[in-house]
Amino acid sequence: MNENNSDKLSLPQALDLIKDREKENFCLEKVNLAELQRLTGITRAKLRHLKESSFIEKQHGLKGRKSKTTVLSGFTGVIDNLLRSNVTNSEVLFEQLCKLGYAGGMTTVKNYILAHKDLIPAKRQIVSPQGNRGRRYSTEPGHCFQMDWGFVKVRDYSGLEYQAACFAMICHHCGERYIEFFPNAKQENLFIGMIHAFSYMGVPHFVLIDNMKSVVIRRGSDGSPIWNHDYEVLMKTIGFETRLCKAYHPFTKGKVERLVQFVKGNFLLGRCFINVTDLNMKALEWCAKQNDSWHKSIDMIPQTEHDKECSKILVTLKESPEILLYLCPPRRISFDGFVTYEGRRFGIPYSYSGKIVRVCRNAHILTIYSADMSHQLATHDVTWSHRDSFCKDQYVLPDQPEEFPTAAVKTVIEQSAPELPSNAFDRFDFSKEAFDD
Structure with missing residues (x-):
């Protein structure tokens, strides 16, 4: 076992010490290698090699020479293009390169970026940054979740750009996170995202959120919030409370603000997807990966801490007809028998006489129910084409009574x-004439 080299001498110092000790009897060719090893900590084999050059350390002949090909050869063009696109996250670059072989x-990737x-x-x-003067605070396990929206621009295959919304929710204690993407940030999508997040993580005591139009209408004379009626009904149905943040003070819910930045800088960088369903499936995989990895800021694995401590306090969300209504938002039928959902039109059977239906999309299947959720009217395969999707018997009249x-x-x-x-032209048809023998 090698000894600690903190109290060892350098090779010239050790030689000078031996020279002072032996004086006239000192000779480089007869120096004691065992004693020299004890003084310097250098191995006997290396000392024998140095003895051949009178203990003068020489640089290796290949020092400073670089190979023409490295492990990054053939991939530098991909990294350069991503860096020019302002993609600087080493994990994102590393994942992209691994897909290419x-x-x-x-x-090596980090050194190349530097x-x-x-x-x-x-x-x-x-303006020049002023620095953060806020103070971080923590809550008990399962006590508080933070929630917010993030927005991103999507460029489709035809070159057109549209805006998509990212719903984000995170546990303030352990950092367990959940994200989901929607075409917009309307109230019905907020309710769907919250219910999905509660199903994924559990229901806390209260949710910390900023002053959204979907949540609060205004403040009363005493400063108390006047809730949006639909949101207030949702709170009572699920059983949680809401606390509002101070206006224009994002540090109050800094964890979810940082989560939105992390999603944009890690998950969305260089991301290519087919449709919203495909994007949300990849988002769930990313959440599972991040929740199961160690995080330096909280010094723990979120999933482990969430299952161990937070799950004791959180309430499991139970399915009920009231919650199902939030997952199936209402839609009005147009004059030509279609309903619009997520920017696309889906057909309704002619036999349905109501004016309102409820629509629910689960992965690639869109289901249309009656207004009271008692009957399933039609199902559509979501192809994400902008063409209208017709259903069976959409324009067929109902059966009439028959005796x-x-x-x-x-x-x-x-x-x-x-x-x-x-026909006047029959007389010119000679194929019908009878010929005599």
Whole structure:
């Protein structure tokens, strides 16, 4: 076992010490290698090699020479393009390279990013940063969740851009997170995202949120919030409370603000998806991966802490008809028998006489129910095409009453073949002439 080298001498110092001790009898060719090893900590084999050059350390002949090909050869163009697109997250770059067959490690990617920072576009800085003067606080397990919206622009295959909304919720104690994407940030999508998040993580005592229009209408004279009626009904139905943050003070719910930034800087960077369903499936996989990894800021694994401590306090969300109504938002039927959901039109059977239906999409299947959720009217395969999706019997009239005989029918009549009308050109049809032998 090697000894601690903190109290060892360098090779010139050890040689000077031996020289002072032996004086006239000192000779480099006869120096005691065992004593020299004890003084310097250098192995005997290396000392023998140095003895051949009179204990003068020489640099290796290949020092400073670099190989023409490295483990990153063939992948530098991909990294350069991502850096020029302001994608600087090493984990995102590493995942992209692994998909292309990269066999190296993440440290090599990080070193390449540090050496090519000139490719990264300069950040636009309006004012100089003043620093964070807020104080972090913590809550008990299962006591509080934080919730917020984030927005991202999506460029489709035709080059058109539209805006999508990311619903984010995080446990304030352990950092367990949940994200889901919607075409917009309307109130019905907020309710769907909250119910899905509560099913994923549990129901806390209260939710910390900013002053959204979907949540609070205004403040009373005493400063108390006047809740949106639909949101207040949701709180009573599920059984949680809501606390509002101070206006224009994002540090109050800094965990979810940081989560939104992390989603944009990690999950969404370089992301390509087919449709919202595909994006949400990848988002769930990403959440499971992040929840099961160790986080430095909280010094724990969120999933482990959530299952161990938070789950004792959180309430499991139970399915009920009232909650199902929030997952199936109402839609009005148009004059031509369609309902619009997530920017696309789906057909309703002609036999349904109501004016309101409820729509629910589960993965790639969209189901349409009656207004009271008692009947399932139609199902559609969501192809995400902008063409209208028709259903069976959408324009078929309902069956009319028809009478049938009560006794056996015995009267029989005959029907002859219809006579063909005479045609003036029949006389020119020579195929009908009779020829004599």
